[in-house]
Amino acid sequence: MTDTQYMAPQTLDEAVTAFAAGGEAARILAGGTDLLVQMGAGMVNPGVIVDVKKITELNSIEETADGGFVVGAAVAGAVLEEHPTFGKVWPGVLEGLNLIGSTQIQGRASLGGNLCNGSPAADGVPAMVAAGAVLTVQGPNGRRDIPVKDVPTGPGKTSLAPGEIAVCFTFPPRPAGSSDAYLRMIPRTEMDIAVVGVGVNLTMKDGVCTDASVGLGAVAPTVLLVEDAAKALIGSKLDAAALDAAAAACSAACNPIDDKRGTIAYRTKVAGVLLKRTAAIAAKRAAGV
Amino acid sequence: MAKLHISTTINGEPTEYLCAPDETMLDVLRNGLGLTGSKEGCGSGDCGACSITMDGRLVCACLVLAAEAEGSEIETIEGMADGEALHPLQQKFLEMAALQCGICTPGMLVAAKSLLEQNPNPTETEVRYWLAGNLCRCTGYDKIIRAVMDTAADMRGAA
Ligand SMILES: Cc1cc2nc3c(=O)[nH]c(=O)nc-3n(C[C@H](O)[C@H](O)[C@H](O)COP(=O)(O)OP(=O)(O)OC[C@H]3O[C@@H](n4cnc5c(N)ncnc54)[C@H](O)[C@@H]3O)c2cc1C
Numbered sequence A: 001m002t003d004t005q006y007m008a009p010q011t012l013d014e015a016v017t018a019f020a021a022g023g024e025a026a027r028i029l030a031g032g033t034d035l036l037v038q039m040g041a042g043m044v045n046p047g048v049i050v051d052v053k054k055i056t057e058l059n060s061i062e063e064t065a066d067g068g069f070v071v072g073a074a075v076a077g078a079v080l081e082e083h084p085t086f087g088k089v090w091p092g093v094l095e096g097l098n099l100i101g102s103t104q105i106q107g108r109a110s111l112g113g114n115l116c117n118g119s120p121a122a123d124g125v126p127a128m129v130a131a132g133a134v135l136t137v138q139g140p141n142g143r144r145d146i147p148v149k150d151v152p153t154g155p156g157k158t159s160l161a162p163g164e165i166a167v168c169f170t171f172p173p174r175p176a177g178s179s180d181a182y183l184r185m186i187p188r189t190e191m192d193i194a195v196v197g198v199g200v201n202l203t204m205k206d207g208v209c210t211d212a213s214v215g216l217g218a219v220a221p222t223v224l225l226v227e228d229a230a231k232a233l234i235g236s237k238l239d240a241a242a243l244d245a246a247a248a249a250c251s252a253a254c255n256p257i258d259d260k261r262g263t264i265a266y267r268t269k270v271a272g273v274l275l276k277r278t279a280a281i282a283a284k285r286a287a288g289v
Numbered sequence B: 001m002a003k004l005h006i007s008t009t010i011n012g013e014p015t016e017y018l019c020a021p022d023e024t025m026l027d028v029l030r031n032g033l034g035l036t037g038s039k040e041g042c043g044s045g046d047c048g049a050c051s052i053t054m055d056g057r058l059v060c061a062c063l064v065l066a067a068e069a070e071g072s073e074i075e076t077i078e079g080m081a082d083g084e085a086l087h088p089l090q091q092k093f094l095e096m097a098a099l100q101c102g103i104c105t106p107g108m109l110v111a112a113k114s115l116l117e118q119n120p121n122p123t124e125t126e127v128r129y130w131l132a133g134n135l136c137r138c139t140g141y142d143k144i145i146r147a148v149m150d151t152a153a154d155m156r157g158a159a
């Protein structure tokens, strides 16, 4: 047993210094809904716990002048839900985050924690991938931006370098007629882990899909950006043929595990079914109905 | 292990305690401060028996570090009644027998109070989703949901 230390710095620079000094045993604490469970189970025994909830940049939500958003990595689900405009512009991203756990979990769980925990089934991630969100990280060697799609590298693994802290997510401004949606398949209606999760981000003009992006979760070692599914949707009226092609692309992208929640065959099939349902919701929202 | 000295407010009372850096708020409430109303059903965020509010937000005390409470406002089940006068939700749970063994009850009450504070007129579906993280192995939930709906109606009538 090493002695654990706890600190809650007010500035990002202090946090970066403390986190780097703590080395491999240091852990960032956002909402703690993964970290404390892992500590309780004896899976993690942190040397230093760096609580980032006192750092303004990680806990604020900003709507930029061009209509984009910058969301702090540690903002809790319940807080983002209360924001007056974020959920109108990015309803899919918000519903992914809000599907995590219960009301109690929503009081704490963050997008940064969901992404950095590295679960292939993380509900907050597919819609962020589809949204083209970019993560800003800061570490001992300064600041850099990583597209969210390039952050997960395997179960429990990310492309953050040692000592790097997730700071905020930038969501781009959107053209008129754009919206998004996230759906997951779970065996129950609440409090379960996704068997498949699909995020779809669309731009529609006069009934034609002019831009699309698809994020797929829980069916491979990482959340995936399915470019072939997007290609099948772009230029179409989201007619049956286009949706079938996009669904087939999602099924083809699957490389899932076989477990008690779903077999390989089931997950692969459901990925296609969910793509169609999610695209329909995003299209309705994009049309303003 | 070096203990941390924490100053916080619990149920309106300024409170100080010492805690280990990796100790949970639930352990400090129950073991250090003798506030055993918050229950530990799972210790992993699944059951809601440890529900408290921290700066007005409903959370699981088992997933909060005691050290995080520095400078914050904590409310637990012990702060719900006003002296001998029960909160309307507590009164209704008794009247409608919305409990059997009672282990889930403090968490249910704290969570339901937090719901009614932000939504005095919830639909049944809203109540069920809000309380989805509060597990009860005894009642089958119906009486709990009805007690919350009834209390909400009473409180709206009284307001
Ligand atoms: C009852 C329950 C139900 C759940 N249900 C779901 C669900 O339905 N779907 C789902 O996807 N997840 C679920 N989870 C898992 C968890 O709630 C989510 O992954 C949540 O988003 C984690 O966020 P957090 O802020 O609590 O992370 P934390 O626990 O604080 O952190 C998670 C990990 O990321 C690291 N980290 C956190 N923030 C940063 C940062 N800024 N920079 C670098 N590293 C960081 C931490 O060190 C830790 O390793 C559930 C958990 C519980 C307890």
Ligand code: FES
Pocket (backbone or CB within 6 Å): B039, B040, B041, B042, B043, B044, B045, B046, B047, B048, B049, B050, B051, B060, B061, B062, B063
């Ligand atoms: S003891 Fe905290 S949720 Fe079960």
Ligand code: FES
Pocket (backbone or CB within 6 Å): B098, B099, B100, B101, B102, B103, B104, B105, B135, B136, B137, B138, B139
């Ligand atoms: S009354 Fe026994 S767990 Fe709910």
